Amino acid sequence: MTTIPVPPSQPVTPELARDNYLTYTRGIWSWLFTLDHKRIGVMYLCGVLSMFFVGGIFALLVRTQLLTPEGAVFNDNANYNRAFTLHGAIMVFLVIIPSVPAALGNFVLPIMLGAKDVAFPRLNLFSFWLWMAGAVFFILVLVNVDGGLDTGWTFYTPYSTTDGMAFGGVLWAVIGVFILGFSSIFTGMNFIVTIHRLRPPGMTWFRMPLFLWALYATALIQVLATPVLGITVALLFMERLFGMGFFNPALGGDPVLYQHFFWFYSHPAVYIMILPAMGIISELISVHSHKHIFGYRFIAFSSIAIAVFGFLVWGHHMFTSGQSQLINVIFSAITFSVSIPSAIKVFNWLATLYRGSISLNTPMLYALGFIVIFAIGGLTGLHLGTLATDIHLHDTYFVVAHFHYVMMGSALIAMIGGMHHWWPKMTGRMYNENWGRFGFALVFIGFNVTFFTQFALGSQGMPRRYATYNGMVLTDLYHLYHVISTIGSYILALGFFVTAGYLLHSIFAGKRAPDNPWGGRSLEWQCTSPPPHDNFKEAPTVGDCYDYSVLEWDESQQGYKWREDIERPGNPHVSGKDGHA
Amino acid sequence: MTQVPMEHDHHEAGLHGHDVHDAHHDHPKELGHHWDNLNQQFEAGKLGMWLFLATEILLFGGLFCGYAIWRGNHPDIFAYGSQFLSVKWGAINTCVLLLSSMTMAMGVTMAQRGNKPGLIICLVLTLLGAFGFLGIKYVEYSHKFHEGLLPGIAFYEKPSDSHIWVEIEEQAGDQQETSIATDVAESKEEAELQMARADLPVMPAAEATTNEPAAIGPSGLNQSRVVQEEETYRVFYKEGRIAAQEDQAAMAEYAEHPEEAMRELEKHPLQDPDRPPNAQKFFTIYFLMTGLHGIHVVVGVIVILWLIYLTFRGRFSPHYYTPVDCGGLYWHVVDLIWIFLFPLFYLI
Known part of the structure; x- marks a missing residue:
């Protein structure tokens, strides 16, 4: 193997700055039709964050409506239904599911692996275009085509199939979901094949960074679960359009069958959201503690275990649907077993932190916040997995709080943490650390004020999805909790605006990022920031990606470099001059 | 593993346009x-x-799962509905598809050997098989459409061009003669006649089934008389009627001449008082599954046409025939799914 050794301490030269993936070619078309996984990842990130903004607006509308028992925003309850439906559908299908795998994963996975690109770059671009097409359908629903969408993000039958009960926007939304599903499937296929076939010399399965294990487990779920969602929404479409009667009892169909089909995908989809988030946290905890990850194999296998268990627990969404008691007990038991691999991860992260040299950088703060929030979200899941308590808590704000702790507080917080972690690599700029910490504080406090209150609200019996709550026995109590929760949501929104502000500022006025600002050992930190177009001129040789003893702080470039007294096994650096013929 | 890495002696650098950067001179x-x-x-x-x-198998998996649940709950609907499918055409189609799978497999071998004319012949034969399958499917579908054997609610509309539909006046006369002696059948025919007098397309009577009390007809039909059937095994005999197990004579006749009893339906399902409730479910799942399969065959046609085009352009060699191999795999899966659909709908 011929390598071109370039000392990592070499300052960012003008040539390197010109030869990165951002400036490799110019013009809008060079982005929209790029086959470069990094650009596709960045485009996904822009799309996902735009949709996050839209979904967030709906969340604020919903929270503001609940400020008063009579409803402070919408004078029509159907509009409230539209608002929470769009909030849920956009956040799940357009934001959280693609956020980590498609946006961050696309950018990071090939570089971390030591590959030049994903296995099928064209398919990757196609899947991005599918995402865009799916988003267009949701925007149609957003502008209330055919009356909009009011079924909740789950499209439960018979709400979604009965004329007069649901608006015609269901049709458009399910087309969107179908298309987005295939976008997700193609991303998953790409990642699986990339990890199987594009590992460079030395990158054995057990040397892969844990983020890659998590993405691999996620990709398995994407490939194996999403087609079932595809056929489910296709059936819903046919039912709605042609009166097929698949889920309509009047024609011999079964609405509960829809719930089974839907959750057979959508429960694994919960793990599509959380598994890559856990992978990010494994990286963040280890890198920012400057300590070898504890229990590497356990974390790796627990990702696979969660992926497998995730397929066997869908029935716990249907404890009150009238399915048999025996099935309920079995699903409840398997649900509890999911907590084992999840806890394995948490304990391994804590053990990694123990006696580590912890840098409280913004990404690390998000990682620590994740552990706290995920612990609460995971443990309250046990209340819902227990049959007896679930009867009381079903369809209350307790459920809302639980899944926001897991999907928003864990999955999205980890995604934002990962974004901060790889931001210098993506943009070549450093953001302001102090603003970053301040933004995190707002997000963390705002989140907990918003949703911890809802645990109390739900346990007192406040049902979810109600537009108003006047005239109830506990209206005064509910009012107090709702006001606190809404104030929390405003703090949370402020935190996100602060974050958006300093991140945008950094693009235009941030300091130039060193190649390795945090002291990471995995391969992406050995490329320049931002990485060159081809990532690696030659496939790099890989060592232990969690062994930080080979790195040392370099004051001159404000980053970490390879220790000069230790020989590098192989140099993945791309020379600035020789980078492109 | 039949492929060997190609020697890096090609200098036709990336004119086929992977991206602007595709300028590695040592790459084929x-x-x-x-x-x-x-x-x-x-x-x-x-x-x-x-x-x-x-993912394709899982996409169909949802429908197979639905089939299994429906069949398990209502075997009578599937026994009744499958009479309206033509085993002959189904069997011919199965053979056509199997043969096309064989020619596809031969095509892959031709590609591996670098036999370009052979590859083109095999692909064209496969394409003919695909068109043959679609043609036969068209014949079957158009027959169902004319008879009004449609999925979902459309099943309950009067057929456009039926061979077995009896006009209302004749039907009223016939029923005097052919009414069978049991109370159950009489009450059903009464409901039938009432609807016939109302000059409406005949809709399903709201009946309790042998298994599921939930199965009732479309809304608006609940006024007709509900008949609680005893637990019976149903057999079909001529005139498309259903005999109860106790009807020894009918059983004996069926046992002696099953093919004659199953010969030909003389009653349109909408005019058949012994049609099981929600008989349209059979056609719903039939059209959904064969329709999705048909879409896959159409996609297969496009894939094969594209492969033929690439072969003419001389893009394949013993070193590079990945598209042929992958197209072949796809075609085999389309074939495989039909192998399951044929017995599930036509035979059992």
């Missing part, structure tokens, strides 16, 4: 910039194809 033109050699690329392509086929 089929090789993407991010691969080390053709073999690695081939293996990755195959793995990707297998994963895609897994």
Whole structure:
């Protein structure tokens, strides 16, 4: 193997700055039709964050409506239904599911692996275009085509199939979901094949960074679960359009069958959201503690275990649907077993932190916040997995709080943490650390004020999805909790605006990022920031990606470099001059 | 593993346009910039194809699952509905598809050997098989459409061009003669006649089934008389009627001349008082599953046409035939799904 050794301490030269993936070619078309996984990842990130903004607006509308028992925003309850439906559908299908795998994963996975690109770059671009097409359908629903969408993000039958009960926007939304599903499937296929076939010399399965294990487990779920969602929404479409009667009892169909089909995908989809988030946290905890990850194999296998268990627990969404008691007990038991691999991860992260040299950088703060929030979200899941308590808590704000702790507080917080972690690599700029910490504080406090209150609200019996709550026995109590929760949501929104502000500022006025600002050992930190177009001129040789003893702080470039007294096994650096013929 | 890495002696640098950067002079033109050699690329392509086929199976899996649940709950509907399918055409179609799968497999071998004329012949034969299948499917579908044997609510509309539909006046006369002696049948015919007098297309009577009390007809039909059937095994005999198990004579006749009893339906399902409730469910799942399969055959036609085009352009060699191999895998899966659909709908 011929390598071109370039000392990592070499300052960012003008040539390197010109030869990165951002400036490799110019013009809008060079982005929209790029086959470069990094650009596709960045485009996904822009799309996902735009949709996050839209979904967030709906969340604020919903929270503001609940400020008063009579409803402070919408004078029509159907509009409230539209608002929470769009909030849920956009956040799940357009934001959280693609956020980590498609946006961050696309950018990071090939570089971390030591590959030049994903296995099928064209398919990757196609899947991005599918995402865009799916988003267009949701925007149609957003502008209330055919009356909009009011079924909740789950499209439960018979709400979604009965004329007069649901608006015609269901049709458009399910087309969107179908298309987005295939976008997700193609991303998953790409990642699986990339990890199987594009590992460079030395990158054995057990040397892969844990983020890659998590993405691999996620990709398995994407490939194996999403087609079932595809056929489910296709059936819903046919039912709605042609009166097929698949889920309509009047024609011999079964609405509960829809719930089974839907959750057979959508429960694994919960793990599509959380598994890559856990992978990010494994990286963040280890890198920012400057300590070898504890229990590497356990974390790796627990990702696979969660992926497998995730397929066997869908029935716990249907404890009150009238399915048999025996099935309920079995699903409840398997649900509890999911907590084992999840806890394995948490304990391994804590053990990694123990006696580590912890840098409280913004990404690390998000990682620590994740552990706290995920612990609460995971443990309250046990209340819902227990049959007896679930009867009381079903369809209350307790459920809302639980899944926001897991999907928003864990999955999205980890995604934002990962974004901060790889931001210098993506943009070549450093953001302001102090603003970053301040933004995190707002997000963390705002989140907990918003949703911890809802645990109390739900346990007192406040049902979810109600537009108003006047005239109830506990209206005064509910009012107090709702006001606190809404104030929390405003703090949370402020935190996100602060974050958006300093991140945008950094693009235009941030300091130039060193190649390795945090002291990471995995391969992406050995490329320049931002990485060159081809990532690696030659496939790099890989060592232990969690062994930080080979790195040392370099004051001159404000980053970490390879220790000069230790020989590098192989140099993945791309020379600035020789980078492109 | 039949492929060997190609020698890196080609200098036709990336004119086929992977991207503007595709200027590695040591790469053969089929090789993407991010691969080390053709073999690695081939293996990755195959793995990707297998994963895609897994998603295809799961896509159909939802429908197979629905089939299993419906059949388990209402075997009578499936026994009744499958009479209206033509085993002859189904069997011919199965043979056509199996033969086309064989020619496709031969095509892959031709590609491996670098036999370009052979590959084109095999692909064209496969294409003919695909068109043959679609043609026969068209014949079957149009027959169902004319008879009004449609999925969902459309089943309950009067057929446009039926051979077995009896006009209302004749039917009223016939029923005097052919009414059968049991109370159950009489009450059903009464409901039938009432609807006939109302000069409406005949809708399903709201009946309790043998298994599921939930099965009732479309809304608006609940006024007709509900008949609680005893637990019976139903057999079909001529005139499309259903005999109860206790009806020894009918059982004996059926046992002696099953083919005659099953010969031909003389009653349109909408005019058959012994039609099981929600008989349209059979046609719903039939059209959904064969329709989705048909869409896959159409996609297969496009894939084969594209392969023929690429073969004419001389894009394949013993070193590079990944598209042929992957297209072949896809075609085999389409075939495989039909292998399950044929017995599930036509035979059992």
